[in-house]
Amino acid sequence: MNREQHAYKSMGVFAIFKEAFKIIVSQNIIYSQITLAVLVPLTILYLSQVYMLYLIQDKTYQYIKTSRLGAYDYGIIISVFINTIIASFFSLFLTSNAVYATTCFYTSRDITFKKVIGVFPKVYKRLYVTLLWCFYMLRVYTMAGVASLWYFLGIKGAQGEGWKQVCLMLIFCLSIPFLTGLVYMTSIWNIATVIAILEEDYGKKALLKSMKLIRGKIRVSCVVFLLLEITLIGILSTFILLVAHECISSVIGTIFAGIVCCSLMTFVVHFSLVTRTVIYFICKAYHNEDIRNINPFPDVSYVSLVTVNDDRRQLSLALV
Numbered sequence: 001m002n003r004e005q006h007a008y009k010s011m012g013v014f015a016i017f018k019e020a021f022k023i024i025v026s027q028n029i030i031y032s033q034i035t036l037a038v039l040v041p042l043t044i045l046y047l048s049q050v051y052m053l054y055l056i057q058d059k060t061y062q063y064i065k066t067s068r069l070g071a072y073d074y075g076i077i078i079s080v081f082i083n084t085i086i087a088s089f090f091s092l093f094l095t096s097n098a099v100y101a102t103t104c105f106y107t108s109r110d111i112t113f114k115k116v117i118g119v120f121p122k123v124y125k126r127l128y129v130t131l132l133w134c135f136y137m138l139r140v141y142t143m144a145g146v147a148s149l150w151y152f153l154g155i156k157g158a159q160g161e162g163w164k165q166v167c168l169m170l171i172f173c174l175s176i177p178f179l180t181g182l183v184y185m186t187s188i189w190n191i192a193t194v195i196a197i198l199e200e201d202y203g204k205k206a207l208l209k210s211m212k213l214i215r216g217k218i219r220v221s222c223v224v225f226l227l228l229e230i231t232l233i234g235i236l237s238t239f240i241l242l243v244a245h246e247c248i249s250s251v252i253g254t255i256f257a258g259i260v261c262c263s264l265m266t267f268v269v270h271f272s273l274v275t276r277t278v279i280y281f282i283c284k285a286y287h288n289e290d291i292r293n294i295n296p297f298p299d300v301s302y303v304s305l306v307t308v309n310d311d312r313r314q315l316s317l318a319l320v
Helices: 003-009 013-026 028-066 071-107 113-117 120-159 163-198 204-213 218-244 251-286
Strands: 303-309 314-319
Touching (some): 013 028, 013 071, 013 251, 028 071, 028 113, 028 218, 071 113, 071 120, 071 163, 071 251, 120 163, 120 204, 163 204, 163 251, 204 251, 218 251
Antiparallel strands (some): 303 314
């Protein structure tokens, strides 16, 4: 293994962010097309869904007081359901587009918007199955964590004395390993979606392969995804505070805050998808694996990992 490959495998958190930013800048035309065609509508749908969920929560509180829901309220609930279905489709569509574009950057292949949008029909089944498995694992993990908390709280609560302090201590002690495991599972989920697109494995197999692939890069991957999730949560919290709660009295100010939050979320989501693919290639390089089994391109039999460019610190893949 040459020195350049070793340098690529040892990339840290900030080096990964820098690499992802370089890819976006170098492929700004295709990424701009993906953003305008897919990501902007997805972001608008998601933020509008958050706003409608806030209205539903407010209306639910009013329903508890008045025991009455009108046609407008049911319309909002139906709209949220429809938006959820459409948003899930756009999300998977965007994921396949971003992963394909980033992979083409590493393979030094010509890419067009028509080729990008043509990837989704070939991988949507694998993505949906993988997504369902991820939801299932997260649901089981969350239910197990909540059940464990209730069990310990029930035991300590039955003892009587100082149960409030014990409850707070238990919640704090159990929250740390629970959140750590949640970040780890999120990292596995992100890599599994890339595997489902670029390789033949999907669903449970993609999750298991992601667990093996991420070994040795668990800390870096978890920190990267944690920082991205914190950024998204911060943007979403700002949107809820300024737009949904109407903390800004001016209508123009509210609209401006919504546009800024939408723009920031658009960039962060796209950046996180590119970063996800970069981490996938880093994990591949760390385990000294080629990618001969990858066949995301209809006109390429397979590709193999051969070297890393020293100037741009990117992988150069030879078409075989």
